[in-house]
Amino acid sequence: MRKASTVQKVAPPGPKSNKNKKKDEEEAVDAGGGRVSYGKALIKPPDQLELTEAELKEEITRTLTANNPHAPQNIVHYSFKERSFKVTSAVDQLAVLFEMEGNLVHIDSDEGRRLRAKEILANGTYRNIVASKTGMKEQKATNQFNFCERASQTLNNPPREISCQTEPPPRSVFGATVSQWEIYDAYVMELQKQEKNKEKQKAPTLRKDVDKSRNKTMLTETANDDITKVRKGAKILERMVHQNTFDDIAQDFKYFEDGSDEFRGQEGTLLPLWKFQYDKAKGLSVTALCWNKKYPDLFAVGMGSYDFNYQGRGMLVFYSLKNSAFPERIYPTDSGVMCLDIHEQHSYLTAVGFYDGCVAVYNLKREGSEPVYKSTVKTGKHTDPVWQVCWQNNDMDDRHNFCSVSSDGRVVSWALVKNELVFTDIIRRTQCPLSTVACGTSLDFHKQIDYLFLVGTGEGKIHKCSKTYSSKYLETYDAHSRAVDAIKWNHFHPKVFISCSSDWTIKIWDHTINTPMFTFDLKVPVGDVAWAPYSSTIFAAVTTDGKVHVFDLNINKYEEICKQAVVVKKKTELTHIEFNPIYPLLIVGDDRGNVISLKLSPNLRKKPKVRNRSSCKRGNFHPGTMV
Amino acid sequence: MAEVEETLKRIQSQNGVQGIIIINSEGIPIKTTLDNASTVQYAGLIHQLVMKARSTVRDIDPQNDLTFLRIRSKKNEIMIAPDKDYFLIVIQNPSD
Numbered sequence: 001m002r003k004a005s006t007v008q009k010v011a012p013p014g015p016k017s018n019k020n021k022k023k024d025e026e027e028a029v030d031a032g033g034g035r036v037s038y039g040k041a042l043i044k045p046p047d048q049l050e051l052t053e054a055e056l057k058e059e060i061t062r063t064l065t066a067n068n069p070h071a072p073q074n075i076v077h078y079s080f081k082e083r084s085f086k087v088t089s090a091v092d093q094l095a096v097l098f099e100m101e102g103n104l105v106h107i108d109s110d111e112g113r114r115l116r117a118k119e120i121l122a123n124g125t126y127r128n129i130v131a132s133k134t135g136m137k138e139q140k141a142t143n144q145f146n147f148c149e150r151a152s153q154t155l156n157n158p159p160r161e162i163s164c165q166t167e168p169p170p171r172s173v174f175g176a177t178v179s180q181w182e183i184y185d186a187y188v189m190e191l192q193k194q195e196k197n198k199e200k201q202k203a204p205t206l207r208k209d210v211d212k213s214r215n216k217t218m219l220t221e222t223a224n225d226d227i228t229k230v231r232k233g234a235k236i237l238e239r240m241v242h243q244n245t246f247d248d249i250a251q252d253f254k255y256f257e258d259g260s261d262e263f264r265g266q267e268g269t270l271l272p273l274w275k276f277q278y279d280k281a282k283g284l285s286v287t288a289l290c291w292n293k294k295y296p297d298l299f300a301v302g303m304g305s306y307d308f309n310y311q312g313r314g315m316l317v318f319y320s321l322k323n324s325a326f327p328e329r330i331y332p333t334d335s336g337v338m339c340l341d342i343h344e345q346h347s348y349l350t351a352v353g354f355y356d357g358c359v360a361v362y363n364l365k366r367e368g369s370e371p372v373y374k375s376t377v378k379t380g381k382h383t384d385p386v387w388q389v390c391w392q393n394n395d396m397d398d399r400h401n402f403c404s405v406s407s408d409g410r411v412v413s414w415a416l417v418k419n420e421l422v423f424t425d426i427i428r429r430t431q432c433p434l435s436t437v438a439c440g441t442s443l444d445f446h447k448q449i450d451y452l453f454l455v456g457t458g459e460g461k462i463h464k465c466s467k468t469y470s471s472k473y474l475e476t477y478d479a480h481s482r483a484v485d486a487i488k489w490n491h492f493h494p495k496v497f498i499s500c501s502s503d504w505t506i507k508i509w510d511h512t513i514n515t516p517m518f519t520f521d522l523k524v525p526v527g528d529v530a531w532a533p534y535s536s537t538i539f540a541a542v543t544t545d546g547k548v549h550v551f552d553l554n555i556n557k558y559e560e561i562c563k564q565a566v567v568v569k570k571k572t573e574l575t576h577i578e579f580n581p582i583y584p585l586l587i588v589g590d591d592r593g594n595v596i597s598l599k600l601s602p603n604l605r606k607k608p609k610v611r612n613r614s615s616c617k618r619g620n621f622h623p624g625t626m627v
Numbered sequence: 628m629a630e631v632e633e634t635l636k637r638i639q640s641q642n643g644v645q646g647i648i649i650i651n652s653e654g655i656p657i658k659t660t661l662d663n664a665s666t667v668q669y670a671g672l673i674h675q676l677v678m679k680a681r682s683t684v685r686d687i688d689p690q691n692d693l694t695f696l697r698i699r700s701k702k703n704e705i706m707i708a709p710d711k712d713y714f715l716i717v718i719q720n721p722s723d
Contacts, residue, residue, distance in 0.1 A: 181685030230649055233708035233715040234634040236695055240706045241641050244721040326637055 068093040239322045246324065249273050253321075253585070258601040266555050268562045268603030270548060270586065274324035276301070276595040280332075281315050286589025288340040289578040294347035296582040297321040298328065301595055304336020304355055306575070311336060316352055316362065319595065321585075331362060331369045341402065343391045351402045351414075353386025359404050359414060359421070373421045375414065380423040382406035388443035393450060405455055407439035411465070426467055444487045448494055454511075456484025462499060464511060477514060479507060486528050492536035500529040506541055508553075518557065522549060528576045534584075535607050542574035542588055548598065554608050562604055566596055638717060645703060648716040650674060657713070669705075673716055677709050 075088040105112045176182075243250055253273050261268055281303045288302030297320050304314040314336035318329040335356040343349040348364040352371070358381045360371035375381040384407035391402045392413070401415040403426065411426040442456035451467040452474075460480035463473040480501035490496040496517075500506045502525040507516035524543040532538035537553040550562040567574065567590055576589040584600040639647055639660060646661035654674040659666040681693040696707040708715045 179682060179686055181682070181689040184685075184689035228628055228631060229710065229712055230715060231631045231634070233710050233713065234631055234638070236708045237706060237715050237717050238634055238638050240695060240697070240708070241638050241644060241717055241719055244704060244706075244719055245641050245643065247721060325641070 066093065068095040070095060238326070239320075242323050242325055246274065253583070253599060256599070261601050261603040264603065266552075266561050266603060268550065268601040268605075270550070270562060270564045270566065270598040270600060270604075272566060273585070273597040273599055274321065276319045276324050276327075276597070278315075278317055278327055278330070278593065280330075281317060281593040284313075284315060284336070284593045285573075285591030286575050286593060286595060287314075287336065287338050289576045289587055289589050289595070290340050290342045290350075291578055291580055291587075292342050292347045293344050293581060295320075296580060299578070299580075299587060299595075300340055300342055300350055301589060302337035302340040302352065303593060304338055306591070311355055314354065316340065316350070318364070321597070324597075329364065331371075333360075338385050339388045339404075341389045341391050343400065346400070349391075349400065351389040351391060351404075353389045353404050353406075355385045357382035357384055357386060357406060357408070359386055359389060359402075361402075361416060361421070373416060373419070375421050375423070379421055380412065380425075382408050382410060382412070384408040384439065387441045390443055390445050390453075392445065403443065403445070403453070405440035405443040407441065407458060409439055411440060411443065411453075411455060413467070426465075426470055441483050442485060442487045442499075444489050444497070446489055446494070447491060454487045454489070454497060456487045456499060456501075458483040460484060460501060460503065462487060462509075475511070475514075477509060477516075479509075479516070480505060485526065486530075488529060488531055488539075490536055491531050491533055496536075498529055498531065498539055500526040500541060502526070506539075518553070520551065520558075520560075527574055530577050530579055532579050533581050534605065537608055538604065538606075540577055540579065540586060542577045544573040546570065546572050546574055546590070548574065548577065548586070548588060550600070550604050552604070552606065554606070562601075566598060567594075641719070643720045643722070645718040645720060647718075648714075650714045650716065652712045661718075669716060669718075673705070673707060673714065677707055677714055681709065 071091055071093050073091065075091055076085045077088055078084070079086045105115060107113075107116075252271060256271065258269055258271065284303035285305055286301055287304040287306065288300075290300045292298040292300070299319055301317045301319060302314070303317065305311060314333040316329075316331040316333060316337055317327045320328050333352075333354065335354040335358065337352050338355050339353040341351050343351070350362045350364065352360045352362060354360070358375050360374040363372040366372065382404065386404045386406045389402055389404045391400070395401050395415060397415075399415045399417055401413055403411060403413045405411050412423045413426050414421045414423050439458040440455045441458050444454050446452040446454075453465055453467070455463045455465060456479070457463065460478070460482055462477040462479045462484060464475040464477070465473050479499050480503045482501050482503040484499055484501050487497060487499045490498070495510045495512060496508060497511060498506065498508050504522055504525055506520040506522065506526055506529055508518040509516050522541065522543055524545045524547075527542045527544060529539055529541040532540070535552070535554070538551065540548060540550045542548055545565075546567040547563055547565045549560040551560045555561055566588060573591045574588050575591055578587050579585075580587070584605050586598045586600060588596050588598065590596070635647060635658075638644060646659065646665075648656055648661065648666055648669055649658040650656050650670045650673070654670055656666045656670045661669070677693070677696060680696055684691050684693050693709055696709070698705040698707075703718055703720045706717045706719065
């Protein structure tokens with residue numbers, strides 16, 4: 001189709017026109033074979049119209065229409081309706097420019113299919129066959145009338161059963177109860193195993209020895225396991241049986257309070273409780289008594305002999321109040337035990353002094369009947385019997401140490417160093433110019449002041465000494481006319497101490513005053529004296545006539561409030577006395593190897609009233625007149 | 628070992644003691660001073676009782692354990708000291 005457009009006639013600048021342009025172009029094209037000139041030379045043809053300018057500027061409209069110029073414009077046809085000739089308005093303007101018949105046929109048309117089939121028969125190439133086959137297959141699938149079924153029967157294999165039976169895993173029936181304590185036990189065992197593993201890791205070198213010793217112990221254990229394991233239970237049972245047998249004594253010990261004390265005025269009585277005896281110690285006399293501070297039912301008894309002529313063996317025996325029939329521990333010794341002391345903090349350590357001058361330390365935790373430490377001649381043992389040992393606080397090197405006094409005039413301090421005892425003389429009284437034959441027979445350290453101690457001599461003097469001064473005494477008291485058997489500081493009052501002697505007297509002193517505050521004449525040699533741990537004014541003494549005297553200075557300053565014979569046989573002498581730190585109990589040792597326990601009646605247990613501070617400290621003391 | 632034997636002898640010699648039985652953890656008597664029939668009877672019965680008693684004590688507080696058991700009857704008293712692996716039983720007539 002051609003567009004209708006107005007083409008403006010361009011006024012040529014010169015004598016040039018459209019035709020001219022065309023000619024030029026034609027000329028340029030036509031001259032193609034030879035030279036082609038593209039330049040637009042202005043050549044005026046001779047027959048060009050000459051027009052006026054107005055005519056040149058005339059617009060001539062040229063339109064492009066879709067009309068076919070060759071189509072007839074005025075076709076007339078006869079109309080029988082109107083019986084006239086009419087001009088047809090619409091005339092077909094189509095002009096056929098080119099016509100060609102093609103030979104393409106659609107595939108799916110009937111003719112296409114027919115041609116295809118013919119092609120297959122004619123050509124027969126693989127490609128065509130495949131193409132045709134797929135075509136045919138498709139045809140087959142859709143063709144329902146050609147469907148046929150084919151079945152065939154195959155041979156079925158006969159089924160066979162094969163089974164095998166395995167041996168069942170071994171079974172055991174396990175039943176247990178679970179309760180809270182079983183779980184707890186399991187955890188505890190786990191913990192112990194872990195700790196053992198830790199220890200094993202920590203000590204790899206010692207393992208060999210430990211293993212060997214363990215193997216040995218294991219063998220012995222398996223052999224005797226039944227009986228030895230019973231040991232603990234047997235001990236408990238023995239105590240139970242004992243408690244049953246001595247049931248009334250146990251009840252008395254615990255609960256009995258003598259009601260008659262109310263009617264007796266100030267006096268009191270001593271109720272005999274258990275009697276401790278040991279077969280093998282019958283010939284020996286009790287030379288020392290000491291309570292254990294940690295276990296107040298345990299006490300130690302030293303056995304020996306005071307007789308100069310008959311010196312033999314000795315024994316260290318531990319009893320418990322729970323079993324009076326048999327001692328808890330027995331340590332036989334070669335020489336008689338003269339004194340003993342149990343350490344306050346480490347109550348398994350016991351220091352013992354012997355008649356032959358040795359000192360030894362026993363450790364209750366260890367098995368065996370030998371002392372852990374023992375002094376020998378080389379290590380500075382005394383040359384005379386040791387009359388008193390006393391534990392001290394740990395010294396500066398934190399070693400345990402104790403002091404001993406002996407008739408050879410030395411006061412020695414012993415320190416426990418690893419495997420042996422190291423001694424240092426505190427006092428060597430042979431150096432002192434005053435006394436010629438000075439021998440210590442008793443010793444006591446001040447409760448609060450560590451370095452201050454008192455030594456009683458065989459002549460009856462009492463020396464107040466200090467650990468720091470080895471050759472001089474701080475003070476000397478002319479106490480007794482015979483040997484001083486016992487000296488004890490008061491538990492409460494820091495200045496008061498008591499002394500007793502075979503000269504039949506007991507004297508109470510204030511260490512700042514040279515003369516005694518109180519003197520008691522008992523008319524019989526006094527073996528031992530002890531302060532009560534619950535009152536600062538009560539003390540007890542034993543005499544060789546088998547009597548126990550208890551004094552309470554708060555109640556009666558001149559006489560005892562209790563005087564009682566406690567032994568059956570008349571010729572028995574009482575040698576030592578000790579108060580139990582907790583229970584209202586006294587133990588008294590005699591010279592036949594027996595220890596008798598006595599319960600103090602309420603009158604003897606009166607504690608001093610707290611009036612005001614100052615008077616309480618003094619314990620209602622004031623210097624008394626001489627008796 | 629001798630120590631244990633001595634202890635048992637001393638218990639036996641205390642007045643009023645009628646018999647001593649030692650039972651292991653399975654309930655089998657190891658040592659006894661009574662006749663066989665009584666021993667077996669005591670062993671069986673007391674074993675159960677101690678187990679029950681111990682279980683009771685430990686259920687209440689697992690850190691606790693039974694130390695001993697006394698059964699007092701009209702005629703006598705049975706005292707039992709249990710341990711992990713054994714029981715010790717003593718029958719005593721305390722009023723003798």
